[in-house]
Amino acid sequence: MDTLTGLLDGPRARGAFLLRTVLEPPFALRIQDRAPLTLVTLVRGAAQIIHDTPVGLEPGDVAVIRGPEPYTVADDPSTPWQTIIGPGQVCTTVDGVPKEHLGVRSWGDPAGAGTEMITGTYQVESEVSRRLLGALPTVLVQPAAATDRTLVRLLAAEMSGNDPGQALVLDRLLDLLLVSVLRAWLAGPDTGVPGWHRAGRDPIVGPALRLLHSAPASPWTVATLAARAGVSRSLLARRFTELVGEPPMAYLTGWRLILAADLLRSPDATLEAVARQVGYGSAFALSAAFKRERGVSPQQFRQRTPEEHFTAYAPAPSPVVVLA
Template identity: 60%
Template sequence: MDALTDLLDGPRARGAFLLRAMLDSPYSLRIEDQAPLCVLALVRGEAWIIPDGGDAVRLGPGDLAIVRGTDRYTVADSRDTPPQTIIHPGNRCTTLYGEPLEDKMSLGVRTWGNSVDGDTVMLIGTYAMNGDLTQRLLSALPPLLVLPRESWDGSLVDLLSLEIVKDDPGQEVVLDRLLDLVLISSLRVWFNRPGGRAPGWFKAHGDPVIGPALKLLHNNVARAWTVASLAEETGVSRAALSQRFGKLVGEPPMAYLTGVRLAQAADLLRETDSTLEAVARKVGYSNAFALSTAFKRVRGVSPQEFREREGVFA
């Protein structure tokens, strides 16, 4: 796999929250759900995304927005419409005074709003992600990015619009995969746009030397790599590889590999009950002691302390 494939494997939707919102003006939704990533596609009408402390951005039909981070923001028909509804963690919605609205505003399968024929229709997908590999991807994104309709292929949103209201067997998996495709295709457009500030590992993917080197590292993270062995595999000298890798990716090859290894180790510690020895060998360390030393040097805590702090498989 390439670097983008590996990093995108982290934010793969698993039971992601998906909703079709149908709204007549005036409407104003105060988003306080603390979701680390939200994908919002406007199917019909107009909407404004108003970040706290940031510039408001208008969305038109076919536009797509990705909101990164847990900061609060507002989605409204106008910058001047005061909030009417609060979306809390766990996708609980209330009035400003705490009155539950889930049942009152339910309009059918995965459909919610104040009108069955809403002037504004939007598709909303939120990811609940904690992975360290995921953070390597999310850290490359701005808090809010918007892709105008003409800049990307919105056919996936059309398909998602058809599928989101179905309640067939296996529908949750179908919707998860469609949401993933929307996210991945939009990120590729965002990183490739003229004047875009794509992360070094993304830009380096197209390089004839560093692209294959990144694929080798991500496909064989447990291998006992050295700069010399990586250079031999890519057909260049050690000096040429080191210089080119540092220039394009922004850090030396082995530092990059260490970051990927420790991110994978953190995800395994958080998401599985594998022994430290098993985790160490899976991510390329000879034993648990070697992993512990590297992990504590970079993260300031031991793997066991990290696992206890995360509270999953403590």
């Protein structure tokens, strides 16, 4: 697989929370749901996402918001909070009074309000996808002119019905919308795109990265990797470190442990089996590497809740990015 496919395969919606919200200005929603990733697309009206820096949304814009830190969606930064959205997408007033839904997947003021938006919330637990999340800006906005309007229309139309299999269809449409925004971001030249993605397009490093991703359990050395990539050992080592930011074997170690962390979430997976799948000769070798990298043993890692997993490795804040 290519590097991007491997990373995008993680953030896949499974019963994602989708909601159509209609609001009459002035409005201000304080989002405290701790979700790792949220998509917001504005259907009509105007809104601002207020994290560290307010960023405006116009009809057709799609925003990808990286959690788990709280943020505000409002008509204006000065509007006081009126609604709190907490974990589990529980909506209350600022005084804690529950807010009623307008109907299936719909909430807010009566139909016909000035602002309408669709929100899709992921509960991402994959370590692989966290590598991608860690590179994302806090808020990533794709303008309407660059957005696939067909996907947005299909998503809105599907949410208005209640046909069999609706949840599955909505999950896949949400995935497609997310991937379309991420691809546009990764294709940009100056939007904080991570080095490992740029390296994937390099004629020397790209083949080596694909080999590591497709066969992480193979007994790679810099020499065998260089031979398979058709370049000298010294050239690959120098170029890989320059573009990716770390030597090939250090990158491989990190990738193996990311995959191991995902596999360890399965209660049926033994440490010995996980070690073999990711290229370690024994459970002891994997356990030592895992604790050295993560600061906890595989057993302690398994005992953490999904919230603890995400909080422990939550990425540092980064700026808002508005795509051209």
